Amino acid sequence: MKHFVALTCEALARSLYAVAAAAPHTISIRLFRQGLHNTPNTLRDTLQAEIDTIQPGTCDAIVLAYGMCGLSTVGLTAWHTPLVIPRTHDCIAIYLGSHQRYQVEFDTNPGTYWYSLDYMERNEAGAAVALGAASLGAMDGVYEDYVARYGQDNADYLMEVMGEWGKHYNRAVYIDMGTGDGHAYEQMARDEAARRGWTYERKQGDPRLLRLLVSGDWPEDEFLVVPPGNRITQAAGDGLIQVERVGVCVDAHHD
Amino acid sequence: MSDNVLINQIREAVIDGQAKVAVAKVEEALAEGLNPEVILHDGLISAMTEVGQLFEDGEFFVPEMLIAARAMKGALELLKPLLVDQGVEPLGKIAIGTVKGDLHDIGKSLVAMMLEGAGFEVADLGVDVSPEKFIAEVKNGAQIVAMSALLTTTMPNMKTTIDAIVEAGLRSQTVIMVGGAPVTQAYAEQIGADGYASDASAAVRKAHELIGQ
Numbered sequence: 001m002k003h004f005v006a007l008t009c010e011a012l013a014r015s016l017y018a019v020a021a022a023a024p025h026t027i028s029i030r031l032f033r034q035g036l037h038n039t040p041n042t043l044r045d046t047l048q049a050e051i052d053t054i055q056p057g058t059c060d061a062i063v064l065a066y067g068m069c070g071l072s073t074v075g076l077t078a079w080h081t082p083l084v085i086p087r088t089h090d091c092i093a094i095y096l097g098s099h100q101r102y103q104v105e106f107d108t109n110p111g112t113y114w115y116s117l118d119y120m121e122r123n124e125a126g127a128a129v130a131l132g133a134a135s136l137g138a139m140d141g142v143y144e145d146y147v148a149r150y151g152q153d154n155a156d157y158l159m160e161v162m163g164e165w166g167k168h169y170n171r172a173v174y175i176d177m178g179t180g181d182g183h184a185y186e187q188m189a190r191d192e193a194a195r196r197g198w199t200y201e202r203k204q205g206d207p208r209l210l211r212l213l214v215s216g217d218w219p220e221d222e223f224l225v226v227p228p229g230n231r232i233t234q235a236a237g238d239g240l241i242q243v244e245r246v247g248v249c250v251d252a253h254h255d
Numbered sequence: 256m257s258d259n260v261l262i263n264q265i266r267e268a269v270i271d272g273q274a275k276v277a278v279a280k281v282e283e284a285l286a287e288g289l290n291p292e293v294i295l296h297d298g299l300i301s302a303m304t305e306v307g308q309l310f311e312d313g314e315f316f317v318p319e320m321l322i323a324a325r326a327m328k329g330a331l332e333l334l335k336p337l338l339v340d341q342g343v344e345p346l347g348k349i350a351i352g353t354v355k356g357d358l359h360d361i362g363k364s365l366v367a368m369m370l371e372g373a374g375f376e377v378a379d380l381g382v383d384v385s386p387e388k389f390i391a392e393v394k395n396g397a398q399i400v401a402m403s404a405l406l407t408t409t410m411p412n413m414k415t416t417i418d419a420i421v422e423a424g425l426r427s428q429t430v431i432m433v434g435g436a437p438v439t440q441a442y443a444e445q446i447g448a449d450g451y452a453s454d455a456s457a458a459v460r461k462a463h464e465l466i467g468q
Contacts, residue, residue: 068407071437089407106408110356110383146318154272154322161321161361168358168382236414236445240407 001025002216003058004084007050008065010034011091011119012210014179016065019207023214028059034122036072037090043072056080061225063213067093068240077231077246084218084225085232086209087240091119095175097206099222099240111169113198115189116205117182172198177205258289262297269302269330270309272322277330291337295374299327299334303372307456317365320455324368331371345376347466350392351401352384353435354416357409362435362455366401369455370462375399386412386419393420393429398466401458402448404435413438414446421447430465434458 003026008016011034020027030050036043051062062081066073067088076083088094092114093102105112142162146155172193174186186202193200212218218225221239226232230243261284268277284294306323309315315323349370353363360382367379378397380388389400400420404410413433420426432450433443443451450465452458 068437070407071439103408107356110409111358150272150318150322153274154325157274157325158318158321161364164364165359165361165382234439234442234445236411236442 002060003028004061004063004214004216005030005054005059006063006065006214007032007047009036009069009091010122011116012065012094013122014118015095015177015205015207016210016214018177018179019210020214023211025060025214025216027214034119035124037069040070040072043069044075047073048076051076051083052079054081061216065094065210065213067091068234071234074232074234074241076226078226078228080228082225082227083232084213084223085241086213086223087221088209089240092175094209095177095205096203097208101206105173109171112171112173113169113192115172115174115185115192116177117180117185118177120185120188170198171201172196173201173203175203175205177207258284258287258293261287261289262294265294265298265330266302266305269299269323269326270305272319272326274322274326274329277326278333281330281333285333285337291334292341292343295331295334295338295343299330299372300374303327303369306372307369307459310454310456317361320365320369324365324372327372328368346374347398347462348376348378348396349399349401349462350378350380350389350395350397351403352380352389353382353403353405354409354412355383355385356412357404357406358382359403359405362405363403366403366434366452366455366458369459370401373459373462375462386416389416390420390423390425393423393425398429399462400429400431401462402431402433404433404438407437410435410437410442413448417447432458432461432465 006016006027006029008029009032013031016029020029032046036046054062059081062083064073064083064085066085067090068074069090073085086094088099093099095116096102143155143159146158172189174189176182190200224241226243229246231246232241233244235242261280265277265280268280281294306315306320310320351363351367353360367377371377378392393400402413402416404413417431430449432452433448434452438451440451450461452461
C-alpha cells in the first residue's frame with residue numbers, strides 16, 4: 001500500500017473523498033478554495049507552496065485533482081516527490097470522466113454552462129453559479145460604478161460589450177456525480193437555464209479519472225507523471241502538458 | 256479656433272472616452288478645413304498611442320481602453336471616406352478573430368480597435384472563426400492574421416488554422432500573431448506563429464514590428 005497526498009479544488013471535494021475512501025492506497029486530501037483559477041498565478045503559487053511543505057520521503061506521490069485550469073498548473077515543479085496530474089483542461093473533464101468525453105461535448109456545444117453539487121454548495125457568490133469562466137452575475141454590481149466613473153452613455157456601452165460573450169452561451173448542464181443529494185442544486189441550475197432561455201440537460205458524471213488518480217495506475221495518455229527535478233509545461237500537440245527539467249540543482253532548492 | 260487647439264480637443268476627447276465630443280470636434284475640424292490625414296495622425300492615432308501608454312503605465316484598465324477606442328472609432332468613421340478620397344493608405348490589413356469554438360470576444364475586440372486606432376485596416380471576423388474564414392481574408396489581402404483564444408480548450412484551433420493556411424499554400428503571404436489569456440510566447444513558437452502579444456497595447460507594437468512599419 002502506498003501513500004499519496006492529493007491536492008484538490010473544492011469543486012471536486014465530494015467526488016475525491018468518495019473515490020479516496022475506496023482507494024487501494026492511503027490518501028491524504030488537502031482541499032483548496034475554488035475560484036482560485038480566476039487568477040492562475042494565485043492558484044499556481046498556492047499549490048506550489050503546498051507541494052513545498054511536503055517533506056521528502058513522507059509520501060510516494062503528490063496527486064493533483066486539477067486540470068490545466070487556465071495555465072494555473074503549468075509551471076508546478078516536483079522537487080523530490082513525483083507529481084501526478086490528469087491531462088485535462090479543467091474540472092469539467094474530470095467530472096465527465098475523460099478528456100475525450102469533454103472534448104466531444106465542447107466541440108458539439110461550446111456555449112455551455114456547467115453545474116455540479118460540489119461546486120454550487122461551496123460557492124460564496126451564490127449557489128446558482130456555473131463552473132468555469134467569469135459568471136454573468138459578476139457584472140451585476142458594476143453598472144453603477146461605470147455610470148459614476150464614465151457617464152451613462154459609456155456605462156451602457158461597457159455593459160453591452162462586456163456582456164456580449166454571455167449571449168453566445170445557450171445550454172446549461174448539471175452533472176450528477178452520484179454523491180450526496182443534489183436535487184436542490186439541480187433545480188437551481190434548471191431555474192437559471194429557464195431564466196436565461198438556455199436549454200437544460202442533466203448528465204451523469206463519471207469518477208473514473210479521479211479513481212485512476214488515486215489508484216496509482218496512471219495511463220500515459222491520460223496522466224502526466226512529473227519526476228523529481230521537473231516541472232509541468234504546456235504542449236501544443238496531443239497530451240496538453242509535458243515535463244521539462246528544472247534548470248537548477250534539486251538539492252540547492254532546499255539548502 | 257486654431258488648428259492645434261482643435262486637434263488637442265479631439266485627442267483629449269478620445270483619451271477620455273467622450274465619443275460624442277470626439278465626433279463633434281472632428282466635424283468642426285473638417286468644417287474649418289483641417290486635413291483629414293492630420294486629424295487622423297495627430298488626433299486619433301496620437302490619442303490611441305497615449306491610451307496604450309496609459310494602459311502600460313497601469314493608469315488605464317480595460318474599461319478606459321474600451322471607451323477610448325469607441326470614441327476613436329466613431330470619429331474615424333467620419334474620416335474614412337475622406338481618407339480614401341485622398342488616397343491615404345492604411346499601414347496594412349489585418350484579419351482578426353477568436354478561433355473556432357471560442358465564443359469570447361472582449362479581448363479580441365479591444366485588440367481590433369487598438370489596431371484600427373493605430374492606423375491599420377482591420378477586418379474583425381468576430382468569434383468562433385473557422386480556418387476557412389481566415390484563409391478567405393488572406394486571399395483577400397490580409398497581411399496579418401491575428402487569432403485570439405480565451406480557453407485552453409480552444410487554443411489548439413490556433414494551430415489548426417495555421418496548418419490550414421500552410422495547406423492552402425498561403426503561409427508566405429501572411430504573418431500570424433496570437434494572443435489570449437492562456438497563450439504564451441512559448442506556445443506561439445510551438446505552433447509556428449510569427450508573433451505573440453500579451454495585451455492590446457503589445458499587439459499594436461507587435462503588428463508594427465511584424466510588417467516592418
